[in-house]
Amino acid sequence: MALDDAARAALARAVGTENVIDDPVGRRAYECDGLTGFRVVPDLVVLPRDAAAVAAAVRACAAHHVPFVARGAGTGLSGGALPVADGIVVSLARLKAVLDVDPVDRRATVRPGVTNLEITAAAAPHGLYYAPDPSSQQVCTIGGNVAENSGGAHCLKYGFTSNHVLAMEVVLPDGTVVTLGGDSAEQSGPDLRGVFLGSEGTLGIATSITVRLLRVPETVRTLLADFPSVEAASDVVSDIVAAGIVPAAVEMMDTLAIEAAEEAVHAGYTVGVPAALVVELDGPVEECDVQFAQVKEICDRHGCTRLHIAGSVDERAAIWRGRKAAFAAVGRISPDYFVQDGVVPRTRLAETLTRIRAMGEEAGLRVANVFHAGDGNLHPLVLYSAAAGETDRAEALSSGIAELCVEMGGALSGEHGIGTDKACSMPTMFGEVDLATMDRVRRAFDPDGICNPGKVLPTPRLCGERPGRYRPHPLEESGLIERL
Amino acid sequence: MTRATPTTVRPADLGALRDAVLDSAGTLGVTGAGTAAAWGGTLAPVDTVIDVGGLTGIITHNPGDMTVSVHAGTPLRELQSALADHGQQVSFDAARVDVGATVGGLVATADGGPAALVHGTLRDLVIGMTIVLADGTVARTGGHVIKNVTGYDLAKLMHGSYGTLGVVAEVVLRLHPVPKATATLAVDCTLDDAAAHAGRIFDRPLDPAAVEWYSTGSASGTLLVRMEGTVDALPRRVERLHSILGAAADSGAWDAHAAAVRGAPGQAVLRIGARPSRLAALVGSLPCATAAVGLGTGVATVALPADAVADAHAAVHAAGGTSVLRDRPDGFTGPAWGPPPSAIALLRSVKRTLDPDGRLGPGRLAPWLQEDPR
Structure with missing residues (x-):
C-alpha cells in the first residue's frame, strides 16, 4: 500500500513541506546505498533540519504505520539504508553540527550527519582524535558508524565504534526520545547503548552522539613489506602477535589488489609480488623503537623481499593511500566486483585464502584480497563482468566465501553489516532459536515493525519460506558447543 | 504469601541448566561465587536458586x-x-x-x-x-x-x-x-591534588595503564599510576612520569586500592560513575569513610554511613552521574539505585519480551522493573 494522503500531510507537518522530497527524480537519488545491486525507490524522503524534527517525523510514521529507513551518507556496503517499499527515507544529512568538543574529559558530542573525519578535525586543535577509522571516513557519517558499529584498520588496537561511543540521544520507533549511555562507562542496568550500537538502523535513530577522543600518539611507525607468499605474510602476523606486540594496524594485500591499487594511486607498492603487509605501530617513542625493531626482524625471518619504512608523514600517507584505495581501484582491473567482509580466526588465514583461491578457480573468476590481517577480517573482492553474464556466478562465489568464513569458525561480517546483503546467510551462523531471540529484542524496541524492516534478520519475503538451509556450526560439529 | 526455603539446583552442564529453568516453576535467582549477592537491589524471596558454580x-x-x-x-x-x-x-x-x-x-x-x-x-x-x-x-x-x-x-x-x-x-x-614489564608510581596526596596530577599526565603522551586515587580514611590518600610496556622501554617511560610526579615506586599499593573498593563488612558501598572532571569534587562532597577514584575512567567506589546513601544518590544524579549500592549493613532498606534512566520504558519492554512472567531476579533492579507499574 502506498503512502496515503494523511501520512504525507503528517510528515510534511513534522519536518516542514520544504524539507520533503516527493518528486520521482528526487526520490530516485535515494534508491540504494553503497550496495548498488539492490534498489527500491522510497515513497517519500524527509530531510529534517533538527533532532526535534527527526522525532516528529518518526512519530508521524508510528501514527500512520509507515515504515522508515534512516540514512546518513549512503556509503554502507550491505544495503542497510536500502529503502523499503511503501516507506520513507529519513535523511540525517542536515544534522551536521559539532555540538561540543571537551578537551578535558576528552570527548565530543556531534549530530549524526557529521562525518567520521570531521570529528577528528574538530578534535585536532587539542591534540586529540576519534579512533575508529573506516576506509570511507572522509564521507561516511558518525550516525552510519553507530548503526554499523564500524571498524577500520586501527580497530585491532583501539576497538570499534561500540567501544568509543559513550552516549546517544535516540529516537525510538514510537517517536519517544531517550538517552542511552551517559557520562561514564559506569551505567546502571543492562547496556542498552551496546545493543543499539551496530543494530543497523533497526532499533531507532540516533540524533546526538557523544564519542571518546584519544590523545594523538606520540609517534607512529609504518612499514610496507613484500613477501614471497601469502602464507609467509600470514606467519609474520602470527609471530608479531606471539611476540606480545599489539600493532596499531596490520593489513595485507595480494597480487591482484596491489596491482589495482598501484594502477590507481601509484603509492609505491611492488607490482607482481604475491603478498604485501602494512604494519603500523604507535605510542610512546621508547616502546615503538623496541617493538619496531622486533617487527623488522620477524619480517626478515620470513623471507621478506623488500622492506620499505615510511620516512616521513607523506610516505606514510602514500602507503595508506594505496591500502585504502584498493577497494575502488579494483574497478580499474575489472568492470564489476562484489566485496565480502567475512572474518576468520587469524590462525586460519592462510588456509582460508587457499580455499578462496580454489573456489575462484572453480568458478572461473578472479578474487582480489585486501584485508585486516591482524583481526582476520577479510575483504575478498570477486571480480566479474555483468556484460559477460557472470553476475550470478560471482554472487554465488561471493556468498560462498562469506559462508566459508563461518565454516572456519568465524563470522559473516566484520564491519560492513548484514543489512539486505547477508540477511539470508544468517542461518549459516545462527540457529533458528538464536535468530528468534534477536527478533524478540527487536520487537521490544519496535513492536510495530516499522524501523528499517527486512534488514539483518532473514525474512520469508527476502529469502523465501526457508531462509537458507541450517548447517551445524563447526564448533557444534566438533562437539565444542551444543545446539539445544 | 510465605515461601519455603528456595530449592537450590546446581547444574553441571548447559543442558542441565536449561532443564533447571524449564523444570522449575515460579521465580528464579542466579548465584555464582556469591561475591556480589548483596549488590544492587535485594533479591526478593524466590522459589528456586540456580547455582552456576558447577559450570x-x-x-x-x-x-x-x-x-x-x-x-x-x-x-x-x-x-x-x-x-x-x-x-x-x-x-x-x-x-x-x-x-x-x-x-x-x-x-x-x-x-x-x-x-x-x-x-x-x-x-x-x-x-x-x-x-x-x-x-x-x-x-x-x-x-x-x-x-x-x-x-x-x-x-x-x-x-x-x-x-x-x-x-x-x-x-x-x-x-x-601479559605486559612484559609493569611499574607503579605512588604519590601521597589529597584527591584534589591527585586530580591535578592526573590532568598533567593525560595532557602528555605517557600512555598510563591505570590512574587511580584511593584513601582509607583520612583526608589524604594515595595516587597510583601504573605503566605497562616492554622491558627495554619501560624504565625510560617511568623516568618521564617520575619527572612529573616526583613519586616513588610502590606496586604493592594496588592490593590496598582493591581493598578500598571492596569496602569493609557493614559499610554501605556506593559505586559512582560521572564525568571524570566532576568526579573529584563529587566524591569530595560525600562523607566517605574510604574511597577509590578512577581519575580517567570517571568511576569511583566509596564507603558511606548508611544514612548518607539516599543523599549521595541524589548528589551523583545532580552531577549527571549514575550510582548503585553494592554492599550494605544488615537491615539496610534504603535505595539501591539512583533515579531511573530515561530509557526506563524501553528497559521494561525488553524485560517483558525476554521474561514475560517476571521469573528472573525479582528485586535486583527494583524499583525500576515493577512488573505491574500501577
Whole structure:
C-alpha cells in the first residue's frame, strides 16, 4: 500500500513541506546505498533540519504505520539504508553540527550527519582524535558508524565504534526520545547503548552522539613489506602477535589488489609480488623503537623481499593511500566486483585464502584480497563482468566465501553489516532459536515493525519460506558447543 | 504469601541448566561465587536458586587467536592463572576477582577495575555468549572472533542485568598479552591534588595503564599510576612520569586500592560513575569513610554511613552521574539505585519480551522493573 494522503500531510507537518522530497527524480537519488545491486525507490524522503524534527517525523510514521529507513551518507556496503517499499527515507544529512568538543574529559558530542573525519578535525586543535577509522571516513557519517558499529584498520588496537561511543540521544520507533549511555562507562542496568550500537538502523535513530577522543600518539611507525607468499605474510602476523606486540594496524594485500591499487594511486607498492603487509605501530617513542625493531626482524625471518619504512608523514600517507584505495581501484582491473567482509580466526588465514583461491578457480573468476590481517577480517573482492553474464556466478562465489568464513569458525561480517546483503546467510551462523531471540529484542524496541524492516534478520519475503538451509556450526560439529 | 526455603539446583552442564529453568516453576535467582549477592537491589524471596558454580572450566582456548571460551561459573582468577601460562590475560582487574568472582557474575554486575582506562570493562572484552532465558530458550550471540558485527549483540543486554534478563551460561572473551614489564608510581596526596596530577599526565603522551586515587580514611590518600610496556622501554617511560610526579615506586599499593573498593563488612558501598572532571569534587562532597577514584575512567567506589546513601544518590544524579549500592549493613532498606534512566520504558519492554512472567531476579533492579507499574 502506498503512502496515503494523511501520512504525507503528517510528515510534511513534522519536518516542514520544504524539507520533503516527493518528486520521482528526487526520490530516485535515494534508491540504494553503497550496495548498488539492490534498489527500491522510497515513497517519500524527509530531510529534517533538527533532532526535534527527526522525532516528529518518526512519530508521524508510528501514527500512520509507515515504515522508515534512516540514512546518513549512503556509503554502507550491505544495503542497510536500502529503502523499503511503501516507506520513507529519513535523511540525517542536515544534522551536521559539532555540538561540543571537551578537551578535558576528552570527548565530543556531534549530530549524526557529521562525518567520521570531521570529528577528528574538530578534535585536532587539542591534540586529540576519534579512533575508529573506516576506509570511507572522509564521507561516511558518525550516525552510519553507530548503526554499523564500524571498524577500520586501527580497530585491532583501539576497538570499534561500540567501544568509543559513550552516549546517544535516540529516537525510538514510537517517536519517544531517550538517552542511552551517559557520562561514564559506569551505567546502571543492562547496556542498552551496546545493543543499539551496530543494530543497523533497526532499533531507532540516533540524533546526538557523544564519542571518546584519544590523545594523538606520540609517534607512529609504518612499514610496507613484500613477501614471497601469502602464507609467509600470514606467519609474520602470527609471530608479531606471539611476540606480545599489539600493532596499531596490520593489513595485507595480494597480487591482484596491489596491482589495482598501484594502477590507481601509484603509492609505491611492488607490482607482481604475491603478498604485501602494512604494519603500523604507535605510542610512546621508547616502546615503538623496541617493538619496531622486533617487527623488522620477524619480517626478515620470513623471507621478506623488500622492506620499505615510511620516512616521513607523506610516505606514510602514500602507503595508506594505496591500502585504502584498493577497494575502488579494483574497478580499474575489472568492470564489476562484489566485496565480502567475512572474518576468520587469524590462525586460519592462510588456509582460508587457499580455499578462496580454489573456489575462484572453480568458478572461473578472479578474487582480489585486501584485508585486516591482524583481526582476520577479510575483504575478498570477486571480480566479474555483468556484460559477460557472470553476475550470478560471482554472487554465488561471493556468498560462498562469506559462508566459508563461518565454516572456519568465524563470522559473516566484520564491519560492513548484514543489512539486505547477508540477511539470508544468517542461518549459516545462527540457529533458528538464536535468530528468534534477536527478533524478540527487536520487537521490544519496535513492536510495530516499522524501523528499517527486512534488514539483518532473514525474512520469508527476502529469502523465501526457508531462509537458507541450517548447517551445524563447526564448533557444534566438533562437539565444542551444543545446539539445544 | 510465605515461601519455603528456595530449592537450590546446581547444574553441571548447559543442558542441565536449561532443564533447571524449564523444570522449575515460579521465580528464579542466579548465584555464582556469591561475591556480589548483596549488590544492587535485594533479591526478593524466590522459589528456586540456580547455582552456576558447577559450570566451570575453559571450553576452548586458542592462544594464536587470543580468544577463550569459558563456562560462566569459572572464577576469573582461575582463568587468569591458566592463561598466564601462555603469556595471555583477560585485561580486566575488578577488585572482587581476588575473592573468587565468576566470569558470569562479573558480566551480570557490570563490574570493572583500574584497567578499564585502556581496556574498558567486560562489555568491551566479551565477544560471544550463550544465554538461557526464562522460558528455557538457549540463545547464542557473537562468536569466536574479535571483529564481528553479525546480528544483534545480546551479550550487551546481559552486562549489568543482575540476573534479570537471562542466565549467562558461556562467555567468549578476547585476550591480550601479559605486559612484559609493569611499574607503579605512588604519590601521597589529597584527591584534589591527585586530580591535578592526573590532568598533567593525560595532557602528555605517557600512555598510563591505570590512574587511580584511593584513601582509607583520612583526608589524604594515595595516587597510583601504573605503566605497562616492554622491558627495554619501560624504565625510560617511568623516568618521564617520575619527572612529573616526583613519586616513588610502590606496586604493592594496588592490593590496598582493591581493598578500598571492596569496602569493609557493614559499610554501605556506593559505586559512582560521572564525568571524570566532576568526579573529584563529587566524591569530595560525600562523607566517605574510604574511597577509590578512577581519575580517567570517571568511576569511583566509596564507603558511606548508611544514612548518607539516599543523599549521595541524589548528589551523583545532580552531577549527571549514575550510582548503585553494592554492599550494605544488615537491615539496610534504603535505595539501591539512583533515579531511573530515561530509557526506563524501553528497559521494561525488553524485560517483558525476554521474561514475560517476571521469573528472573525479582528485586535486583527494583524499583525500576515493577512488573505491574500501577
